[in-house]
Amino acid sequence: MRSDVLAGRSSAVQPRAVVRASWDRSRTHGLSPDGVPATPPAAPGEVEAGRSASAMRPLVDQLAELLRDALDSAGMLLAITSPDATILWRAGNAPLRHHADELGMVPGATWAEGNVGTNAIGTALVEGAPVGIHAAEHFAEEHLPWSCAASPVRDPLTGEQVGVVDLSYRQRAVNPLALPHVVMASQLAQAQLRQVYHDNADRLRTHAGPMLARLGGPAIAVTRDGISAATVGTEPPARVLLPSDMTPGALWLPQLGNVVAEPVPDGWLLRLSEDGSDRDPMTLVRLDLTSTPTVVEVTSSSGSWTHALSPRHSEILLSLVRHPEGRSASELSDDLFADPSRTVTVRAEMSRLRRTLGGVLGAMPYRISEAVKTDVVLPDDAARLLPGSAAPVVVRTREDLAAEIRSGGGGTPAGRHRAY
Numbered sequence: 408m409r410s411d412v413l414a415g416r417s418s419a420v421q422p423r424a425v426v427r428a429s430w431d432r433s434r435t436h437g438l439s440p441d442g443v444p445a446t447p448p449a450a451p452g453e454v455e456a457g458r459s460a461s462a463m464r465p466l467v468d469q470l471a472e473l474l475r476d477a478l479d480s481a482g483m484l485l486a487i488t489s490p491d492a493t494i495l496w497r498a499g500n501a502p503l504r505h506h507a508d509e510l511g512m513v514p515g516a517t518w519a520e521g522n523v524g525t526n527a528i529g530t531a532l533v534e535g536a537p538v539g540i541h542a543a544e545h546f547a548e549e550h551l552p553w554s555c556a557a558s559p560v561r562d563p564l565t566g567e568q569v570g571v572v573d574l575s576y577r578q579r580a581v582n583p584l585a586l587p588h589v590v591m592a593s594q595l596a597q598a599q600l601r602q603v604y605h606d607n608a609d610r611l612r613t614h615a616g617p618m619l620a621r622l623g624g625p626a627i628a629v630t631r632d633g634i635s636a637a638t639v640g641t642e643p644p645a646r647v648l649l650p651s652d653m654t655p656g657a658l659w660l661p662q663l664g665n666v667v668a669e670p671v672p673d674g675w676l677l678r679l680s681e682d683g684s685d686r687d688p689m690t691l692v693r694l695d696l697t698s699t700p701t702v703v704e705v706t707s708s709s710g711s712w713t714h715a716l717s718p719r720h721s722e723i724l725l726s727l728v729r730h731p732e733g734r735s736a737s738e739l740s741d742d743l744f745a746d747p748s749r750t751v752t753v754r755a756e757m758s759r760l761r762r763t764l765g766g767v768l769g770a771m772p773y774r775i776s777e778a779v780k781t782d783v784v785l786p787d788d789a790a791r792l793l794p795g796s797a798a799p800v801v802v803r804t805r806e807d808l809a810a811e812i813r814s815g816g817g818g819t820p821a822g823r824h825r826a827y
Contacts, residue, residue, distance in 0.1 A: 409543045413440055425534060426544045429525040432533070433546040436521040441548050444522045449493065449515035455751040458495050459758060462562065462569040463487055465603070466596050470572060471498050473595060477574055477588050486512065486573040492519035492529050495570075506577060510549060518573075523547055527557035528573045535559060535568065537593070539586045542579075552577050556585035558593035563601040564632055564646070572596065608636040611673045618676060618710040627663070630674040631762075641679060649675070655690045655707070655766050655778040669707040670766035672714065676707075692767055692775070694724055695784045696792060705767060719743070720760050721793055726800040728781050733772030742800040787812070 411418035413430065421427065449457070458464055467487060477483045484499035484507055494516050497504070507513065511523075520529035524546025531538040537558035542551055557573035572592045574585045607630045615628035615637050625640030627647065635643040644662050653675065657667050665680040669690060693704040701721035704713045716724065726734060726742040734742065736750040736757075743753065761768050769776050786792055789809035793801050 413546075422544065425530065425538060426525060426540070429520060429530045429533070430546055432520055433524040436524075438521075438524050438546065440524070440546055444511065444517070446517045446522050448511070448513055448517075451515070452748075452751055454493075454495060454515045456754060457489050457493060459751060459755040461489060461495055462600060463495070463560065463596065466599055467496050469599070470592050470596060473592055474574065474588060477584070481576065481582060481584065482578075483574045483576045483582075483585065484512075486518075486528065486571075486575065488518065488528055488571045488573065490532070490568050490570060491517065492522075492532055492571065493517050494528075503577070507575070510553070512575070520546075523550070526550060527555035527575070528571050531557040531559050531571055531573075532568060537586060537590050539581070541581050554578060554581060554585070556589050558586075558589040560593045560596045560600075563597050564604055564634070569600070570596075604630070604632065604634060607632070607673050608634050611636040611671065614672045614712055615674070615676055618671065618712075621710060622678065625679040627677045627679070628671065628674060629677060636674065647677070652769075653766055654769065654776050667708075668766065670705060670764065672712060672763055675766060678708075690767070690776075690779045691782065692779050693782045693784065694721075694728060696721065696725070697784050697786045701793070703764070705764070714763055718793065718796060719756055722796055722798045722801055723756060723760060725783075725793075725804060727768070727773060727775050728783050729800065729804065731775060733769070733774030735772050739773060743798045745799050 408418050408420040408422065412422060422430065470487065471485060474485055478485055478499050482500065482503060484497065484503045486494050487496040488494050494512065494514050497507070497514055512518070518526055518528040520533055523529065525540060526545060527538050527540045530540060537556070539556040541554045545551055545553065553575055555573055555575040557571050559568045560570045560572060561567065562569050572589045574589055576582060576585065611628055611630055619626055619628060619637055619639040622639060626638070627635055627641065627643045628637040629635055629647050629649070633647040633649045635645060635647065647660060647662055653668065655668055655670055657665065659665055663677065663679060666677040667680065669676045669678070691706040695702045695704070701716040702713055703716055703724065704711055722743055723739065726739060736753045737747040739753045740749040741747040757773055767776060767779055768774070775781055785808055789805040789812065792805050792808060
């Protein structure tokens with residue numbers, strides 16, 4: 408049947424509708440059953456960057472444990488992908504991983520229909536639903552010894568597909584447990600993602616509650632994703648649609664009208680203005696490099712909050728305040744490691760730092776927001792500036808500070824201040 412249909416000959420038996428539609432799409436993409444993927448696997452650095460950015464990252468170990476019996480007893484291979492069908496994580500026994508290596512089903516490989524033809528991962532993404540593909544239902548000849556089942560994982564807030572959970576195996580018969588297992592795994596992943604949103608809102612309430620209580624007008628505290636966490640003086644929508652380039656200050660939002668946005672941990676405090684008369688408040692960030700650990704304090708018209716920084720995050724903020732024009736990932740990598748190639752580590756650290764500081768930081772390039780005024784407190788002894796750090800940006804700052812001290816530049820027992 409497969410040979411006849413793919414060759415355009417009549418066949419008394421027809422493939423399932425989902426398979427026939429996928430075969431037609433594969434041919435539309437210009438693929439040949441005996442061809443090779445047009446896009447080769449991504450480099451290891453790109454895979455690491457994809458893992459760092461993936462919403463699936465916190466769920467990988469839990470999903471592997473959930474599917475442990477399928478991997479160990481039933482001899483299946485687990486693959487977890489990005490929204491564009493790139494394999495990011497893989498688990499299974501050594502012989503099966505070896506077969507997958509020969510097939511090219513490796514981390515970094517793109518398993519989209521447009522690259523490898525009909526398969527459970529790519530077809531599930533196109534269909535937006537769980538799919539099982541058995542043996543000869545694959546489009547590519549090399550895939551015929553395999554069967555697979557995959558289910559997309561959706562973001563519970565936006566409904567967008569954030570990845571796929573796939574089980575693949577080399578057996579003559581369909582394993583009836585494969586498809587129910589991936590459906591169960593995707594449902595667990597979606598439940599965990601939903602819990603992340605709830606946890607973010609709970610943390611925001613802790614920080615924003617006291618600030619809201621001090622305000623004299625209506626305001627809403629929302630997470631970075633726009634989920635309403637706390638409010639005073641108004642009835643908020645369940646979710647506020649925020650611009651992707653959100654920065655502190657006055658702006659207009661379709662659901663709320665004129666607001667003034669102030670950064671708070673894990674989100675934003677939105678002060679509502681009925682007449683639009685509010686002016687942009689200046690957000691002040693004080694980076695105290697004389698304390699151990701380093702402390703960052705954010706102050707706006709609604710109040711202030713502090714956060715203790717790790718040594719790495721202290722180095723990053725020092726670099727950003729020294730370069731108000733912004734830094735690319737490679738420039739930050741050079742500032743931190745004297746190696747511009749360690750961008751994967753930089754992006755991961757910036758992702759963690761922005762989860763806390765939120766609107767204080769911008770991206771593309773990484774920078775302190777233009778609506779923020781920064782005050783940096785440096786020690787009165789250059790050797791006491793982040794003493795455990797060997798980062799080039801810290802070394803340069805120590806040298807500048809030592810030169811200033813030698814020249815008789817003024818300081819106080821509380822430290823030397825720099826305004827940016």
